[in-house]
Amino acid sequence: MPLKSYGVLIAKAVGVHREGNAQTPHYQIHLVDDAGTEYRAAVNVKSQESPSELLYFVADDFRHPVTARVADLPKGWNSLPPGPGGANLDFVRGNLFDPAAMRPLPPDVAGPDNDLADLLDHYVQRAITDDSARLYVFGERWGPEPGVKDKIFGFLPGNGVHDVHMNQGNSPDFAKDDGTWQDGGLLVHFPGQNRWVGVFLAFQSQKWHTDDTTGHTVPEADGTRPGPGTQPVRIAAALLNPRGPAPARQTVTLINASPEPVDLTGWHITDHDGTATPVPPGPLAPGTTRLFPLTDGTRPPGQGGGITLLDAHGLKAHGVSYTTDQTSRVGWTTVF
Numbered sequence: 001m002p003l004k005s006y007g008v009l010i011a012k013a014v015g016v017h018r019e020g021n022a023q024t025p026h027y028q029i030h031l032v033d034d035a036g037t038e039y040r041a042a043v044n045v046k047s048q049e050s051p052s053e054l055l056y057f058v059a060d061d062f063r064h065p066v067t068a069r070v071a072d073l074p075k076g077w078n079s080l081p082p083g084p085g086g087a088n089l090d091f092v093r094g095n096l097f098d099p100a101a102m103r104p105l106p107p108d109v110a111g112p113d114n115d116l117a118d119l120l121d122h123y124v125q126r127a128i129t130d131d132s133a134r135l136y137v138f139g140e141r142w143g144p145e146p147g148v149k150d151k152i153f154g155f156l157p158g159n160g161v162h163d164v165h166m167n168q169g170n171s172p173d174f175a176k177d178d179g180t181w182q183d184g185g186l187l188v189h190f191p192g193q194n195r196w197v198g199v200f201l202a203f204q205s206q207k208w209h210t211d212d213t214t215g216h217t218v219p220e221a222d223g224t225r226p227g228p229g230t231q232p233v234r235i236a237a238a239l240l241n242p243r244g245p246a247p248a249r250q251t252v253t254l255i256n257a258s259p260e261p262v263d264l265t266g267w268h269i270t271d272h273d274g275t276a277t278p279v280p281p282g283p284l285a286p287g288t289t290r291l292f293p294l295t296d297g298t299r300p301p302g303q304g305g306g307i308t309l310l311d312a313h314g315l316k317a318h319g320v321s322y323t324t325d326q327t328s329r330v331g332w333t334t335v336f
Contacts, residue, residue: 002167002179002215003140007079008070008087009039009161013127013135017152018117020108024048026162027120030153031135033076040150040160041137043186045116046107047203049171053104054116055202055225057097058123062187062198064096064321065304070136070187077141077161084274088181089138091166092210095306095319096185097200099208100228116201123188123197132191139163139184166200168215169207169223178215209315221315232258234318235269235309235336236289243331249293252277252307253333256284266312269294271305279309303327 015030029041046052069087080088089096105116112118127133143159150158164184167177186199207223210216217223236255242248252269256262265281277294284290304327308319320336327334 002082003163003177003182005079005141006082006088006139006179006182007077007141008073009033009041009077009137009139009141010070010073010075010134011037011039011137012131013124013133015128015153016121016124018108018121020117025107025117027117027124028152029124029135029137030155031137035076037076038150038153038155038159039077040152040158041135041139041164041186042160042162043120043164044201045120047205049173049203049205051104051204053106053204054165055102055104055204056116056119057099057102057198057200058119059097059196059198062196063323063325064094064198065306065323066094066096067187067189067196068304068324071189075134079141082179082181084181086181089183089185090168090181091183091200091202092168092208092316093180093212093308093319094183095308095321096198099202100226100230102200102202102225104204120186120199123186123199127188127190130190130192134189136187136189137161137164137184138186139165139167164201166202166206169210169217170203171205175216178210180210180212180215182215218315221313229257231318232256232260233262233264233267233284233309235307235320237333237335238307238320238322239331239333240322240327241330241332251291251293253289253291254279254284254309255289256286259286261285263312264290267317268310268314270308270310276310 011031011033017028019025026042140163145158148158188197207217209221209223237253261283267279304323306321
C-alpha cells in the first residue's frame, strides 16, 4: 500500500545533524515554518540493502512545472492527494530528471565534498544562511507526537518528514511502501537568485518500470535504470505554442539515435495528465527524425507540463518536461 500521509513540508532550515556512524544513517535537518512549528526532515544517506550507496541527482538550476505548483502553497505541511496534475513527485512519470544521470555516493566518509552528506550540506547550509531561502521536503509525515521530544533536536512535540527518496519499484521487503505520485525529494528555493535546486535520491535496489496503479515493479519488464545514451528513441523537440488561430496543432519530434531501425508500431505519446496520442506506425531509420501532430487534449500553450514516450508494451522509453517560460514564445520549437 502507498505511504499513509504523503505531502510536502515548506519551511526554513535552521540546523543539521549528520549521523555518520549509525547503522542506517540519515542527514537530519531542523526546520521551522512561518508559524513557528518545528520539524525534522530525516534524509536517508545509506541503504539497508546491498549495494548500500544511494543514487543521487542534483539539478543546480531546476526548471520544471512542479516549482510553479508548489510556489503558492502555504508554508508548513501540505498533504498532497494521490494522482497526476498536482505538486506530487513521481520519478518515473513526472519527467523530473533523466534517471541515467544518477550516480552513487557513499554516505559519510572522511574528507571534504566526497559523500552524500557533504552534497546535502552544500545546499542546506546555504539555505540556513539565506533568510529568504525555503526548503520544500517531499515525503511521509510523522507526528505531531504530544509529550515526545524530537530525538535529534529536542523540540516538543516530535514532528517531521521521512521517506525523502523514491517510493516505488521497491524490493519485496519494502514493496508495502510502493505507490505512484508519492516520491520524496528536496527542493531548495533561493528567491533572491530566482533559482531552485532539486535533489533526488533513490536506492540502487529499486526498479524503474512500475505499475501505474500500485507502483510495484513490473515483473515482466527489465526495470534496470537506463545507462547514459542507451535509450534509442528519444523526444528531441516539441512545438508547444504554434502560430495561427485555434486550434493550431502542437507537434512532437522523435529521433532514433541508435544504429538500428526501431519499429514504432503501437507506441504512444502521453501528456502529464495521461492523454495519449498514437505515434505514426512503422520503422524509424537510424539517425532520422519523425515529426507528428498531437491529438486534442494536450496541455494548452502557456502552461508547463510533460511529454512521455511509451513503447508498444506501454513501458516508458523517454520523457521530458517543459515550463511556462518555454511555451511563451509563439511559433518557437522547444529543443530538449
